[in-house]
Amino acid sequence: MIFNTMPELPEVETLKRELGQVLMGKRFQSVKIFWPKAIVPLSPARFARELKNRKIESVERRAKIIFLNLDNRKTLAIHLKMTGQLIYYPNHNQGSTLEPAKVEPLILGGHSEDPTKYTRAIFSFIDGSRLYFNDLRKFGWIRLLGPRAIADLHKHHGQEPLAPGFTVSVLGTILDRYPQRTLKALLLDQTIIAGLGNIYVDESCFAARINPGRRGGTLANMEKRKLHHAIRAVLALAIKHGGTSARDYRRSDGARGGFAAHLKVYGRGAEPCRRCRTLIRKIKLAGRGTHFCPRCQK
DNA sequence: CACTTGACCTGTCCGC
């Protein structure tokens, strides 16, 4: 089973659901660290010692972070950043304690690679199954945190856009509070709304038919309602499709897939708008490549 | 206050 994510909220949520199914109740046996920076401030030895024999009691997501809650009130928090992956290998040799499970070749970035080339950590469980943390660009991190640190992480992040509490009026209040910021910058800011990234900000703005360069204070009430609905609809649909592969995502069965085929503007610069055939424009906004239809999005 | 740039890393792609 391969979980390859391009992680924004829908991708991390997909991972959380799938990992929740397989990791619940597993106990860590050993941990190998190949890129110690990924787990600072702990040393690999300390990190492994603290995890040994701990049981995973639940799996959660907040913003773009995955939380593996352990049986000692500590939590393994994982952020995949740009290129992180969590790949689960079930134990194919159930019952055998001598022979480690064979590692299938890993497909990464569309190429067959040495399974360990981008592997920064391997978590082995007592039943012989394993979880690989791969990360080409080494931006991702894994931290073992107590309740206080977890609470701080939560505090650092804003609204969960799919939670019941994220209402039209909450979004309206946000927009009114930052009247001068562009929508693009506002929606990317994790301390305001947590979970949207470059793909889903562009897609949400398109769905709402609002230009991402608009300032928060300029949206009419109807537009606020449309944006609110667009954000939730786009995220929900993307989750339904298991997330987006902008590049070379493969499922365990080798199928391309997910939400990439449903993208309306992201990655479609100079291609015709699916609604009006006008060419999609790509500009730089808030430091990020930004895609929109100049005709549909006012 | 809002925006830009650079940093963290490795890889791909495009133009010359």
Place this chain on the structure above:
DNA sequence: TGCGGACAGGTCAAGT
């Protein structure tokens, strides 16, 4: 074929 530059799903710090 090689080489330099731009760019890539994220986030943080520093400077304008």
